[in-house]
Amino acid sequence: MRCFIPLFLVSIWVGSVFSKDAALETVSKHGQLAVDGVNLVNQYGEKVQLKGMSLFWSVWMPYYYNKTTVDGIKEYCHSNIVRPMMAIDTQDGGYLTDPEGETALIDAVIDAAIEDDMYVLVDWQDFEAENHLEQSLFYFDRLSKKYGSYPNIIYEPYNEPITLEWSSLVKPYHEAVIKTIRANDPDNLIVLGTPQWSQRLDLAAADPIQNQTNIMYSLHFYAGTHQQWERDITKAAIDAGLPVFVSEYGTVNADASPPVNLTETLAWYEFMEERGMSYVNFAVSDKDEGAAALIPGTPPEKVCREEYLTESGKIVVEHNKA
Template sequence: MKLSHRPRRIRVILAALAATALIAVSMPAVASADEDEAPAELPALHVDGNWITNADGEEVTLQGVSVLAPEQNDLCTYCDSRPTSELIELAAEWGSGVVRLPVTEIGATTDLAAYDAEYIAPYVEQAVELGVYLIIDLHLVRDYGDAAGGVPRSTVSRFWDYVAPIYGGVDNVIFEVFNEPINPANWDTWKDYIQPVVDSIREDAPDTLILMGSPQWSTMLNGALTNPIEDDNTAYVFHIYPNQGSPTTALLDSKFGNAANQLAVVITEFGWNPPGEFSDSITAGTTTSWGVPFREYLDAHPSIGWQAWILDNFWKPQMFDYDWNLLGGEYQGQFIKDWLAGEPNGSPCSSHDAVGASVQVSSQYSTAYGGENLTDGDCTNAGRWLSATGDTAPTATVSLDAAQYVSSVGIYSGYTGGSGVVLVDFTVDVHTTAGWQQVAAITGNTSSAREVAVGIADVDGVRLTVSNPSASTTEVKIARVYELAIHD
């Protein structure tokens, strides 16, 4: 097809009336529905080559978030859980065009009618009312097949044989058939297992978009290039987190990008948070080193849809702290919200609440590397503060123009190309009317971007005190800090 004849391309990132207004710009005007009429469903979605398109022939990039499985919502005793309906509404307010709804407690004897009535049906109805797509995600993380510990096909078929007749005619609904099959780690074996499930779904839901995972926690979609699912409305899923490596173009091409040149691909799980209580060994990463380059890649590949994991404060990597403050800075929450809103891509090192704030430092290596560089938004080598040789406790104090809530502080240190020159041991204190209080004592740091959770109101000052500025045995022993980034 010639480029000049391509269908119109839209981004499904707006909710409710905003989404309707976007499409109406390029479509004939239609009469408005009366207030007492049922809300109109969204256009059905279809796979067309490596794109998902709607019934009007428009190419669609499904962008949104996952919410916590409703049946898991009250398990966290310290999270002050919020209703699933409230989180779905928040997702729509952020601009999510699609919300992924995990379904976790499904087995061979589950009362599916009762489960549907409590954990699925209300949210399908809400999605229709809000004008967003809803992914019913059979959120199994298990081996598959008849071996010990595996999920037999009959369990998966039983669920979809119940769900497909009910929701197969609802255009807002998408089916994700099996979240993360693990072993056997073989695509052909997986296809033999799941193809009959797809065939059975098609008997009752001939037109519903299907999202297809793969073995090894949905990381083997490349197998579909040579042996695809026998279905013309299936898109392929990939899940990726920082433990899989730095999101370079070469890595992402090999994981799913090359396949996306031929297949419709949706990243139904990704996310990160800095090392600490809001991440683990799989999800530990930063916005600067992982989120920014990952978004840059997806922005350049608009046929690939995505749903960020997870709009909650319980399962990792969370977007909120336990008091429901949005996690910003090197945490993913604010970044995902801004992405959905169409804000420019960028590191929180260069855009934060303390840009331009006054700074006092204990020493400086030279006038070119003074304390003012800590709040200049310049995260290049020239924009650093360097402490003086012989300063055994380099200290920097940022004074804010007005007291404010501080969710986190980002400490960016080292220099490009340097080895072992990031800050190793340091403390972070904040100042309020009650005086100074320590919020973090970091030891053994190896990250050039280290985010410290704060969660304190009425802060008017932040202090960094360094006790070990570098692990290097060859470089001069001084503090090298790009920025002290303060985020509300």
């Protein structure tokens, strides 16, 4: 059932959950990130929280892969992190068929994020990355060589594994990519996708990657679909010592369709804020669907402007700036 709550009440609620305006929590303020136990900490060892926006798949919305968009995400979506999503293998192309073109799109966002003093989470948008290991290793070797010296960079080398085979398939893939990244970049954060579209944290908690530092495990949720049962799985994983990063979430159903489920979205915000978790909303998109933060036809220069935000976009931005 759709729950209608006036936006001013949302603003009051989010202000009560000890959030900060994420746009002010910059790289120059926090510097090199690290993982301490289950917590993300800054260069001073203080807990830090990243809140921001994911772009849509690069192959379908390349017009947002530029500095104008990143500027808007920081200033008007009140974000300290942006997540470019590099398409790997779709019916319309991706990295496997156009590595130079896709790499250039991602680099443009990375360069803009560095200039804007933001963190940037680079997503290998794949559901069967274990089948593309060679290409993935090549890409992350290049990426970590080019940008590994910047504290802005966060790696997400496997977006959403479909398979439930964590120990035999997904974990070995991650270990290979981590080894490649660490040869060039020993410090920056790596966020690791978990089975069943990054929902089965329990499988990773039962067999975590050993002898590595500054790694976290990704959780993806959509408030209309993933509710208390998913929070229970997440809580148990964190209680077991697994550091969790919400690299993608939506206020609607898992297929990106409406309606916005405000009650569950607020429950998730409370859950994440209580634990100081970082999270990135899907998506800076003008597609006519519930998960889109922008109304159809929004140009890059109007990204995140209030009059161009959807119902979902308004809720997310109100929370990011609280």
